[in-house]
Amino acid sequence: MRGPVIVTGGGTGGHVFPMEAIAEALRARGLAPGEIRYVGSRRGQEGRLLGEGPVALTLLPGRGLRRSLRPYDLAVSALAALGLVAALVTAVALVGRWRPRCVVSVGGYASFATCAAAVVWRVPLVLVDFDAVPGAVHRVFRRAAARRCVAFGPPADDEVVTGTPLRAAIEAVDRSDAARAASRAAAVPPIEPDRLVVVVMTGSLGSRRVNDAVADLAARWASRRDRTILHVTGQRDYEHVLGRRVGGDLDYRVVAFADMAELWAVCDVAICRSGAVTVAELTRLAIPAVVVPLPGAPGDHQRRNAEALAAVGGVVVIDDASCDAQSLAAALESLGEASTRAAMSSALAALGRPDAASAIAEVVEGVSR
DSSP: OOOOEEEEOOSSHHHHHHHHHHHHHHHHTTOOGGGEEEEEETTSSHHHHHTTSSSEEEEEOOOOOOSOOSHHHHHHHHHHHHHHHHHHHHHHHHHHHHOOSEEEEOOSGGGHHHHHHHHHTTOOEEEEEOSSSOOHHHHHHGGGOSEEEESSSSOOTTEEEOOOOOOHHHHTOOOSHHHHHHHHHHSSSOOOTTSEEEEEEOOSSOOHHHHHHHHHHHHHTTTOSSEEEEEEOOTTTHHHHHTTOOOSSSEEEEESOOOHHHHHTTOSEEEEOOOHHHHHHHHHHTOOEEEOOOTTOGGGHHHHHHHHHHTTTOEEEOOGGGOSHHHHHHHHHHTOSHHHHHHHHHHHHHHOOTTHHHHHHHHHHHHHO
């Protein structure tokens, strides 16, 4: 019997959901659950999000290194390095025992040990990059990879442009005019049909700067009856933003977390960061957006992601340092015309790839033969 396909990576939901999508695509192409294995990190979200499924999950020790020279961060990084060594020893032993037909890495610190083990045992390695700039782990192993799958083109000789896999619930969102009208009517309370719906989402923790800017914008728009703001703050800032709400005619709804499939189904314009999964959702669902790249992201990848979308006219980019109520209001005013949003949606749709997970699975099959 041939060894399994190992899908490795993790640390955040932005890694874990694509891991699950790739595994689902491999199963759709005939692999049994026992022919696939997940390998992630004990400190990431993998155990919570993948641990109950039919595909076996192995969690390794270790954590990401701190990008700081402060004494505390140096101490944390030293401990992290020890954990990575332990993970590497474990991964080399496990890969030697499993003899996988292929290792597929979606990146993150959790993928380092398994990628290294693949190189040690000469197992074909497929790297899947969702950002415009590869992460640190994939830069290390790029020359050792049999193939690289990338979200954006044009590809290099060793690359295949596949896009970014998304959860089935996101892929299933219907953004036709009729479906959006029905979703707005079904919201609790219903969203009035003539309002422009702005969805704000900056990740599971949220962004204090963006959250404050949106709260100020809501105060500025308090008398507007033609706007709805659905503001996902993240748990950290929820009480802070909720305490800043003001009355008025604006339909302003503040929540800590939300099902993004439901929010994208009613959205006209998004305000968001430009991480890989968010960018993939914007392009797949053709949602015009104001994007505020996270400053200091590794390799400045969020800015590069945002620039790729801005280059085709699909988003408006605001620097984090410049993000305030005034800049958001100006950007959103420019997106007020339906014709402008339609043109932006068309530009984004041209970048979206609905078959990303299947395309990656096809690459895996090719290198596994």
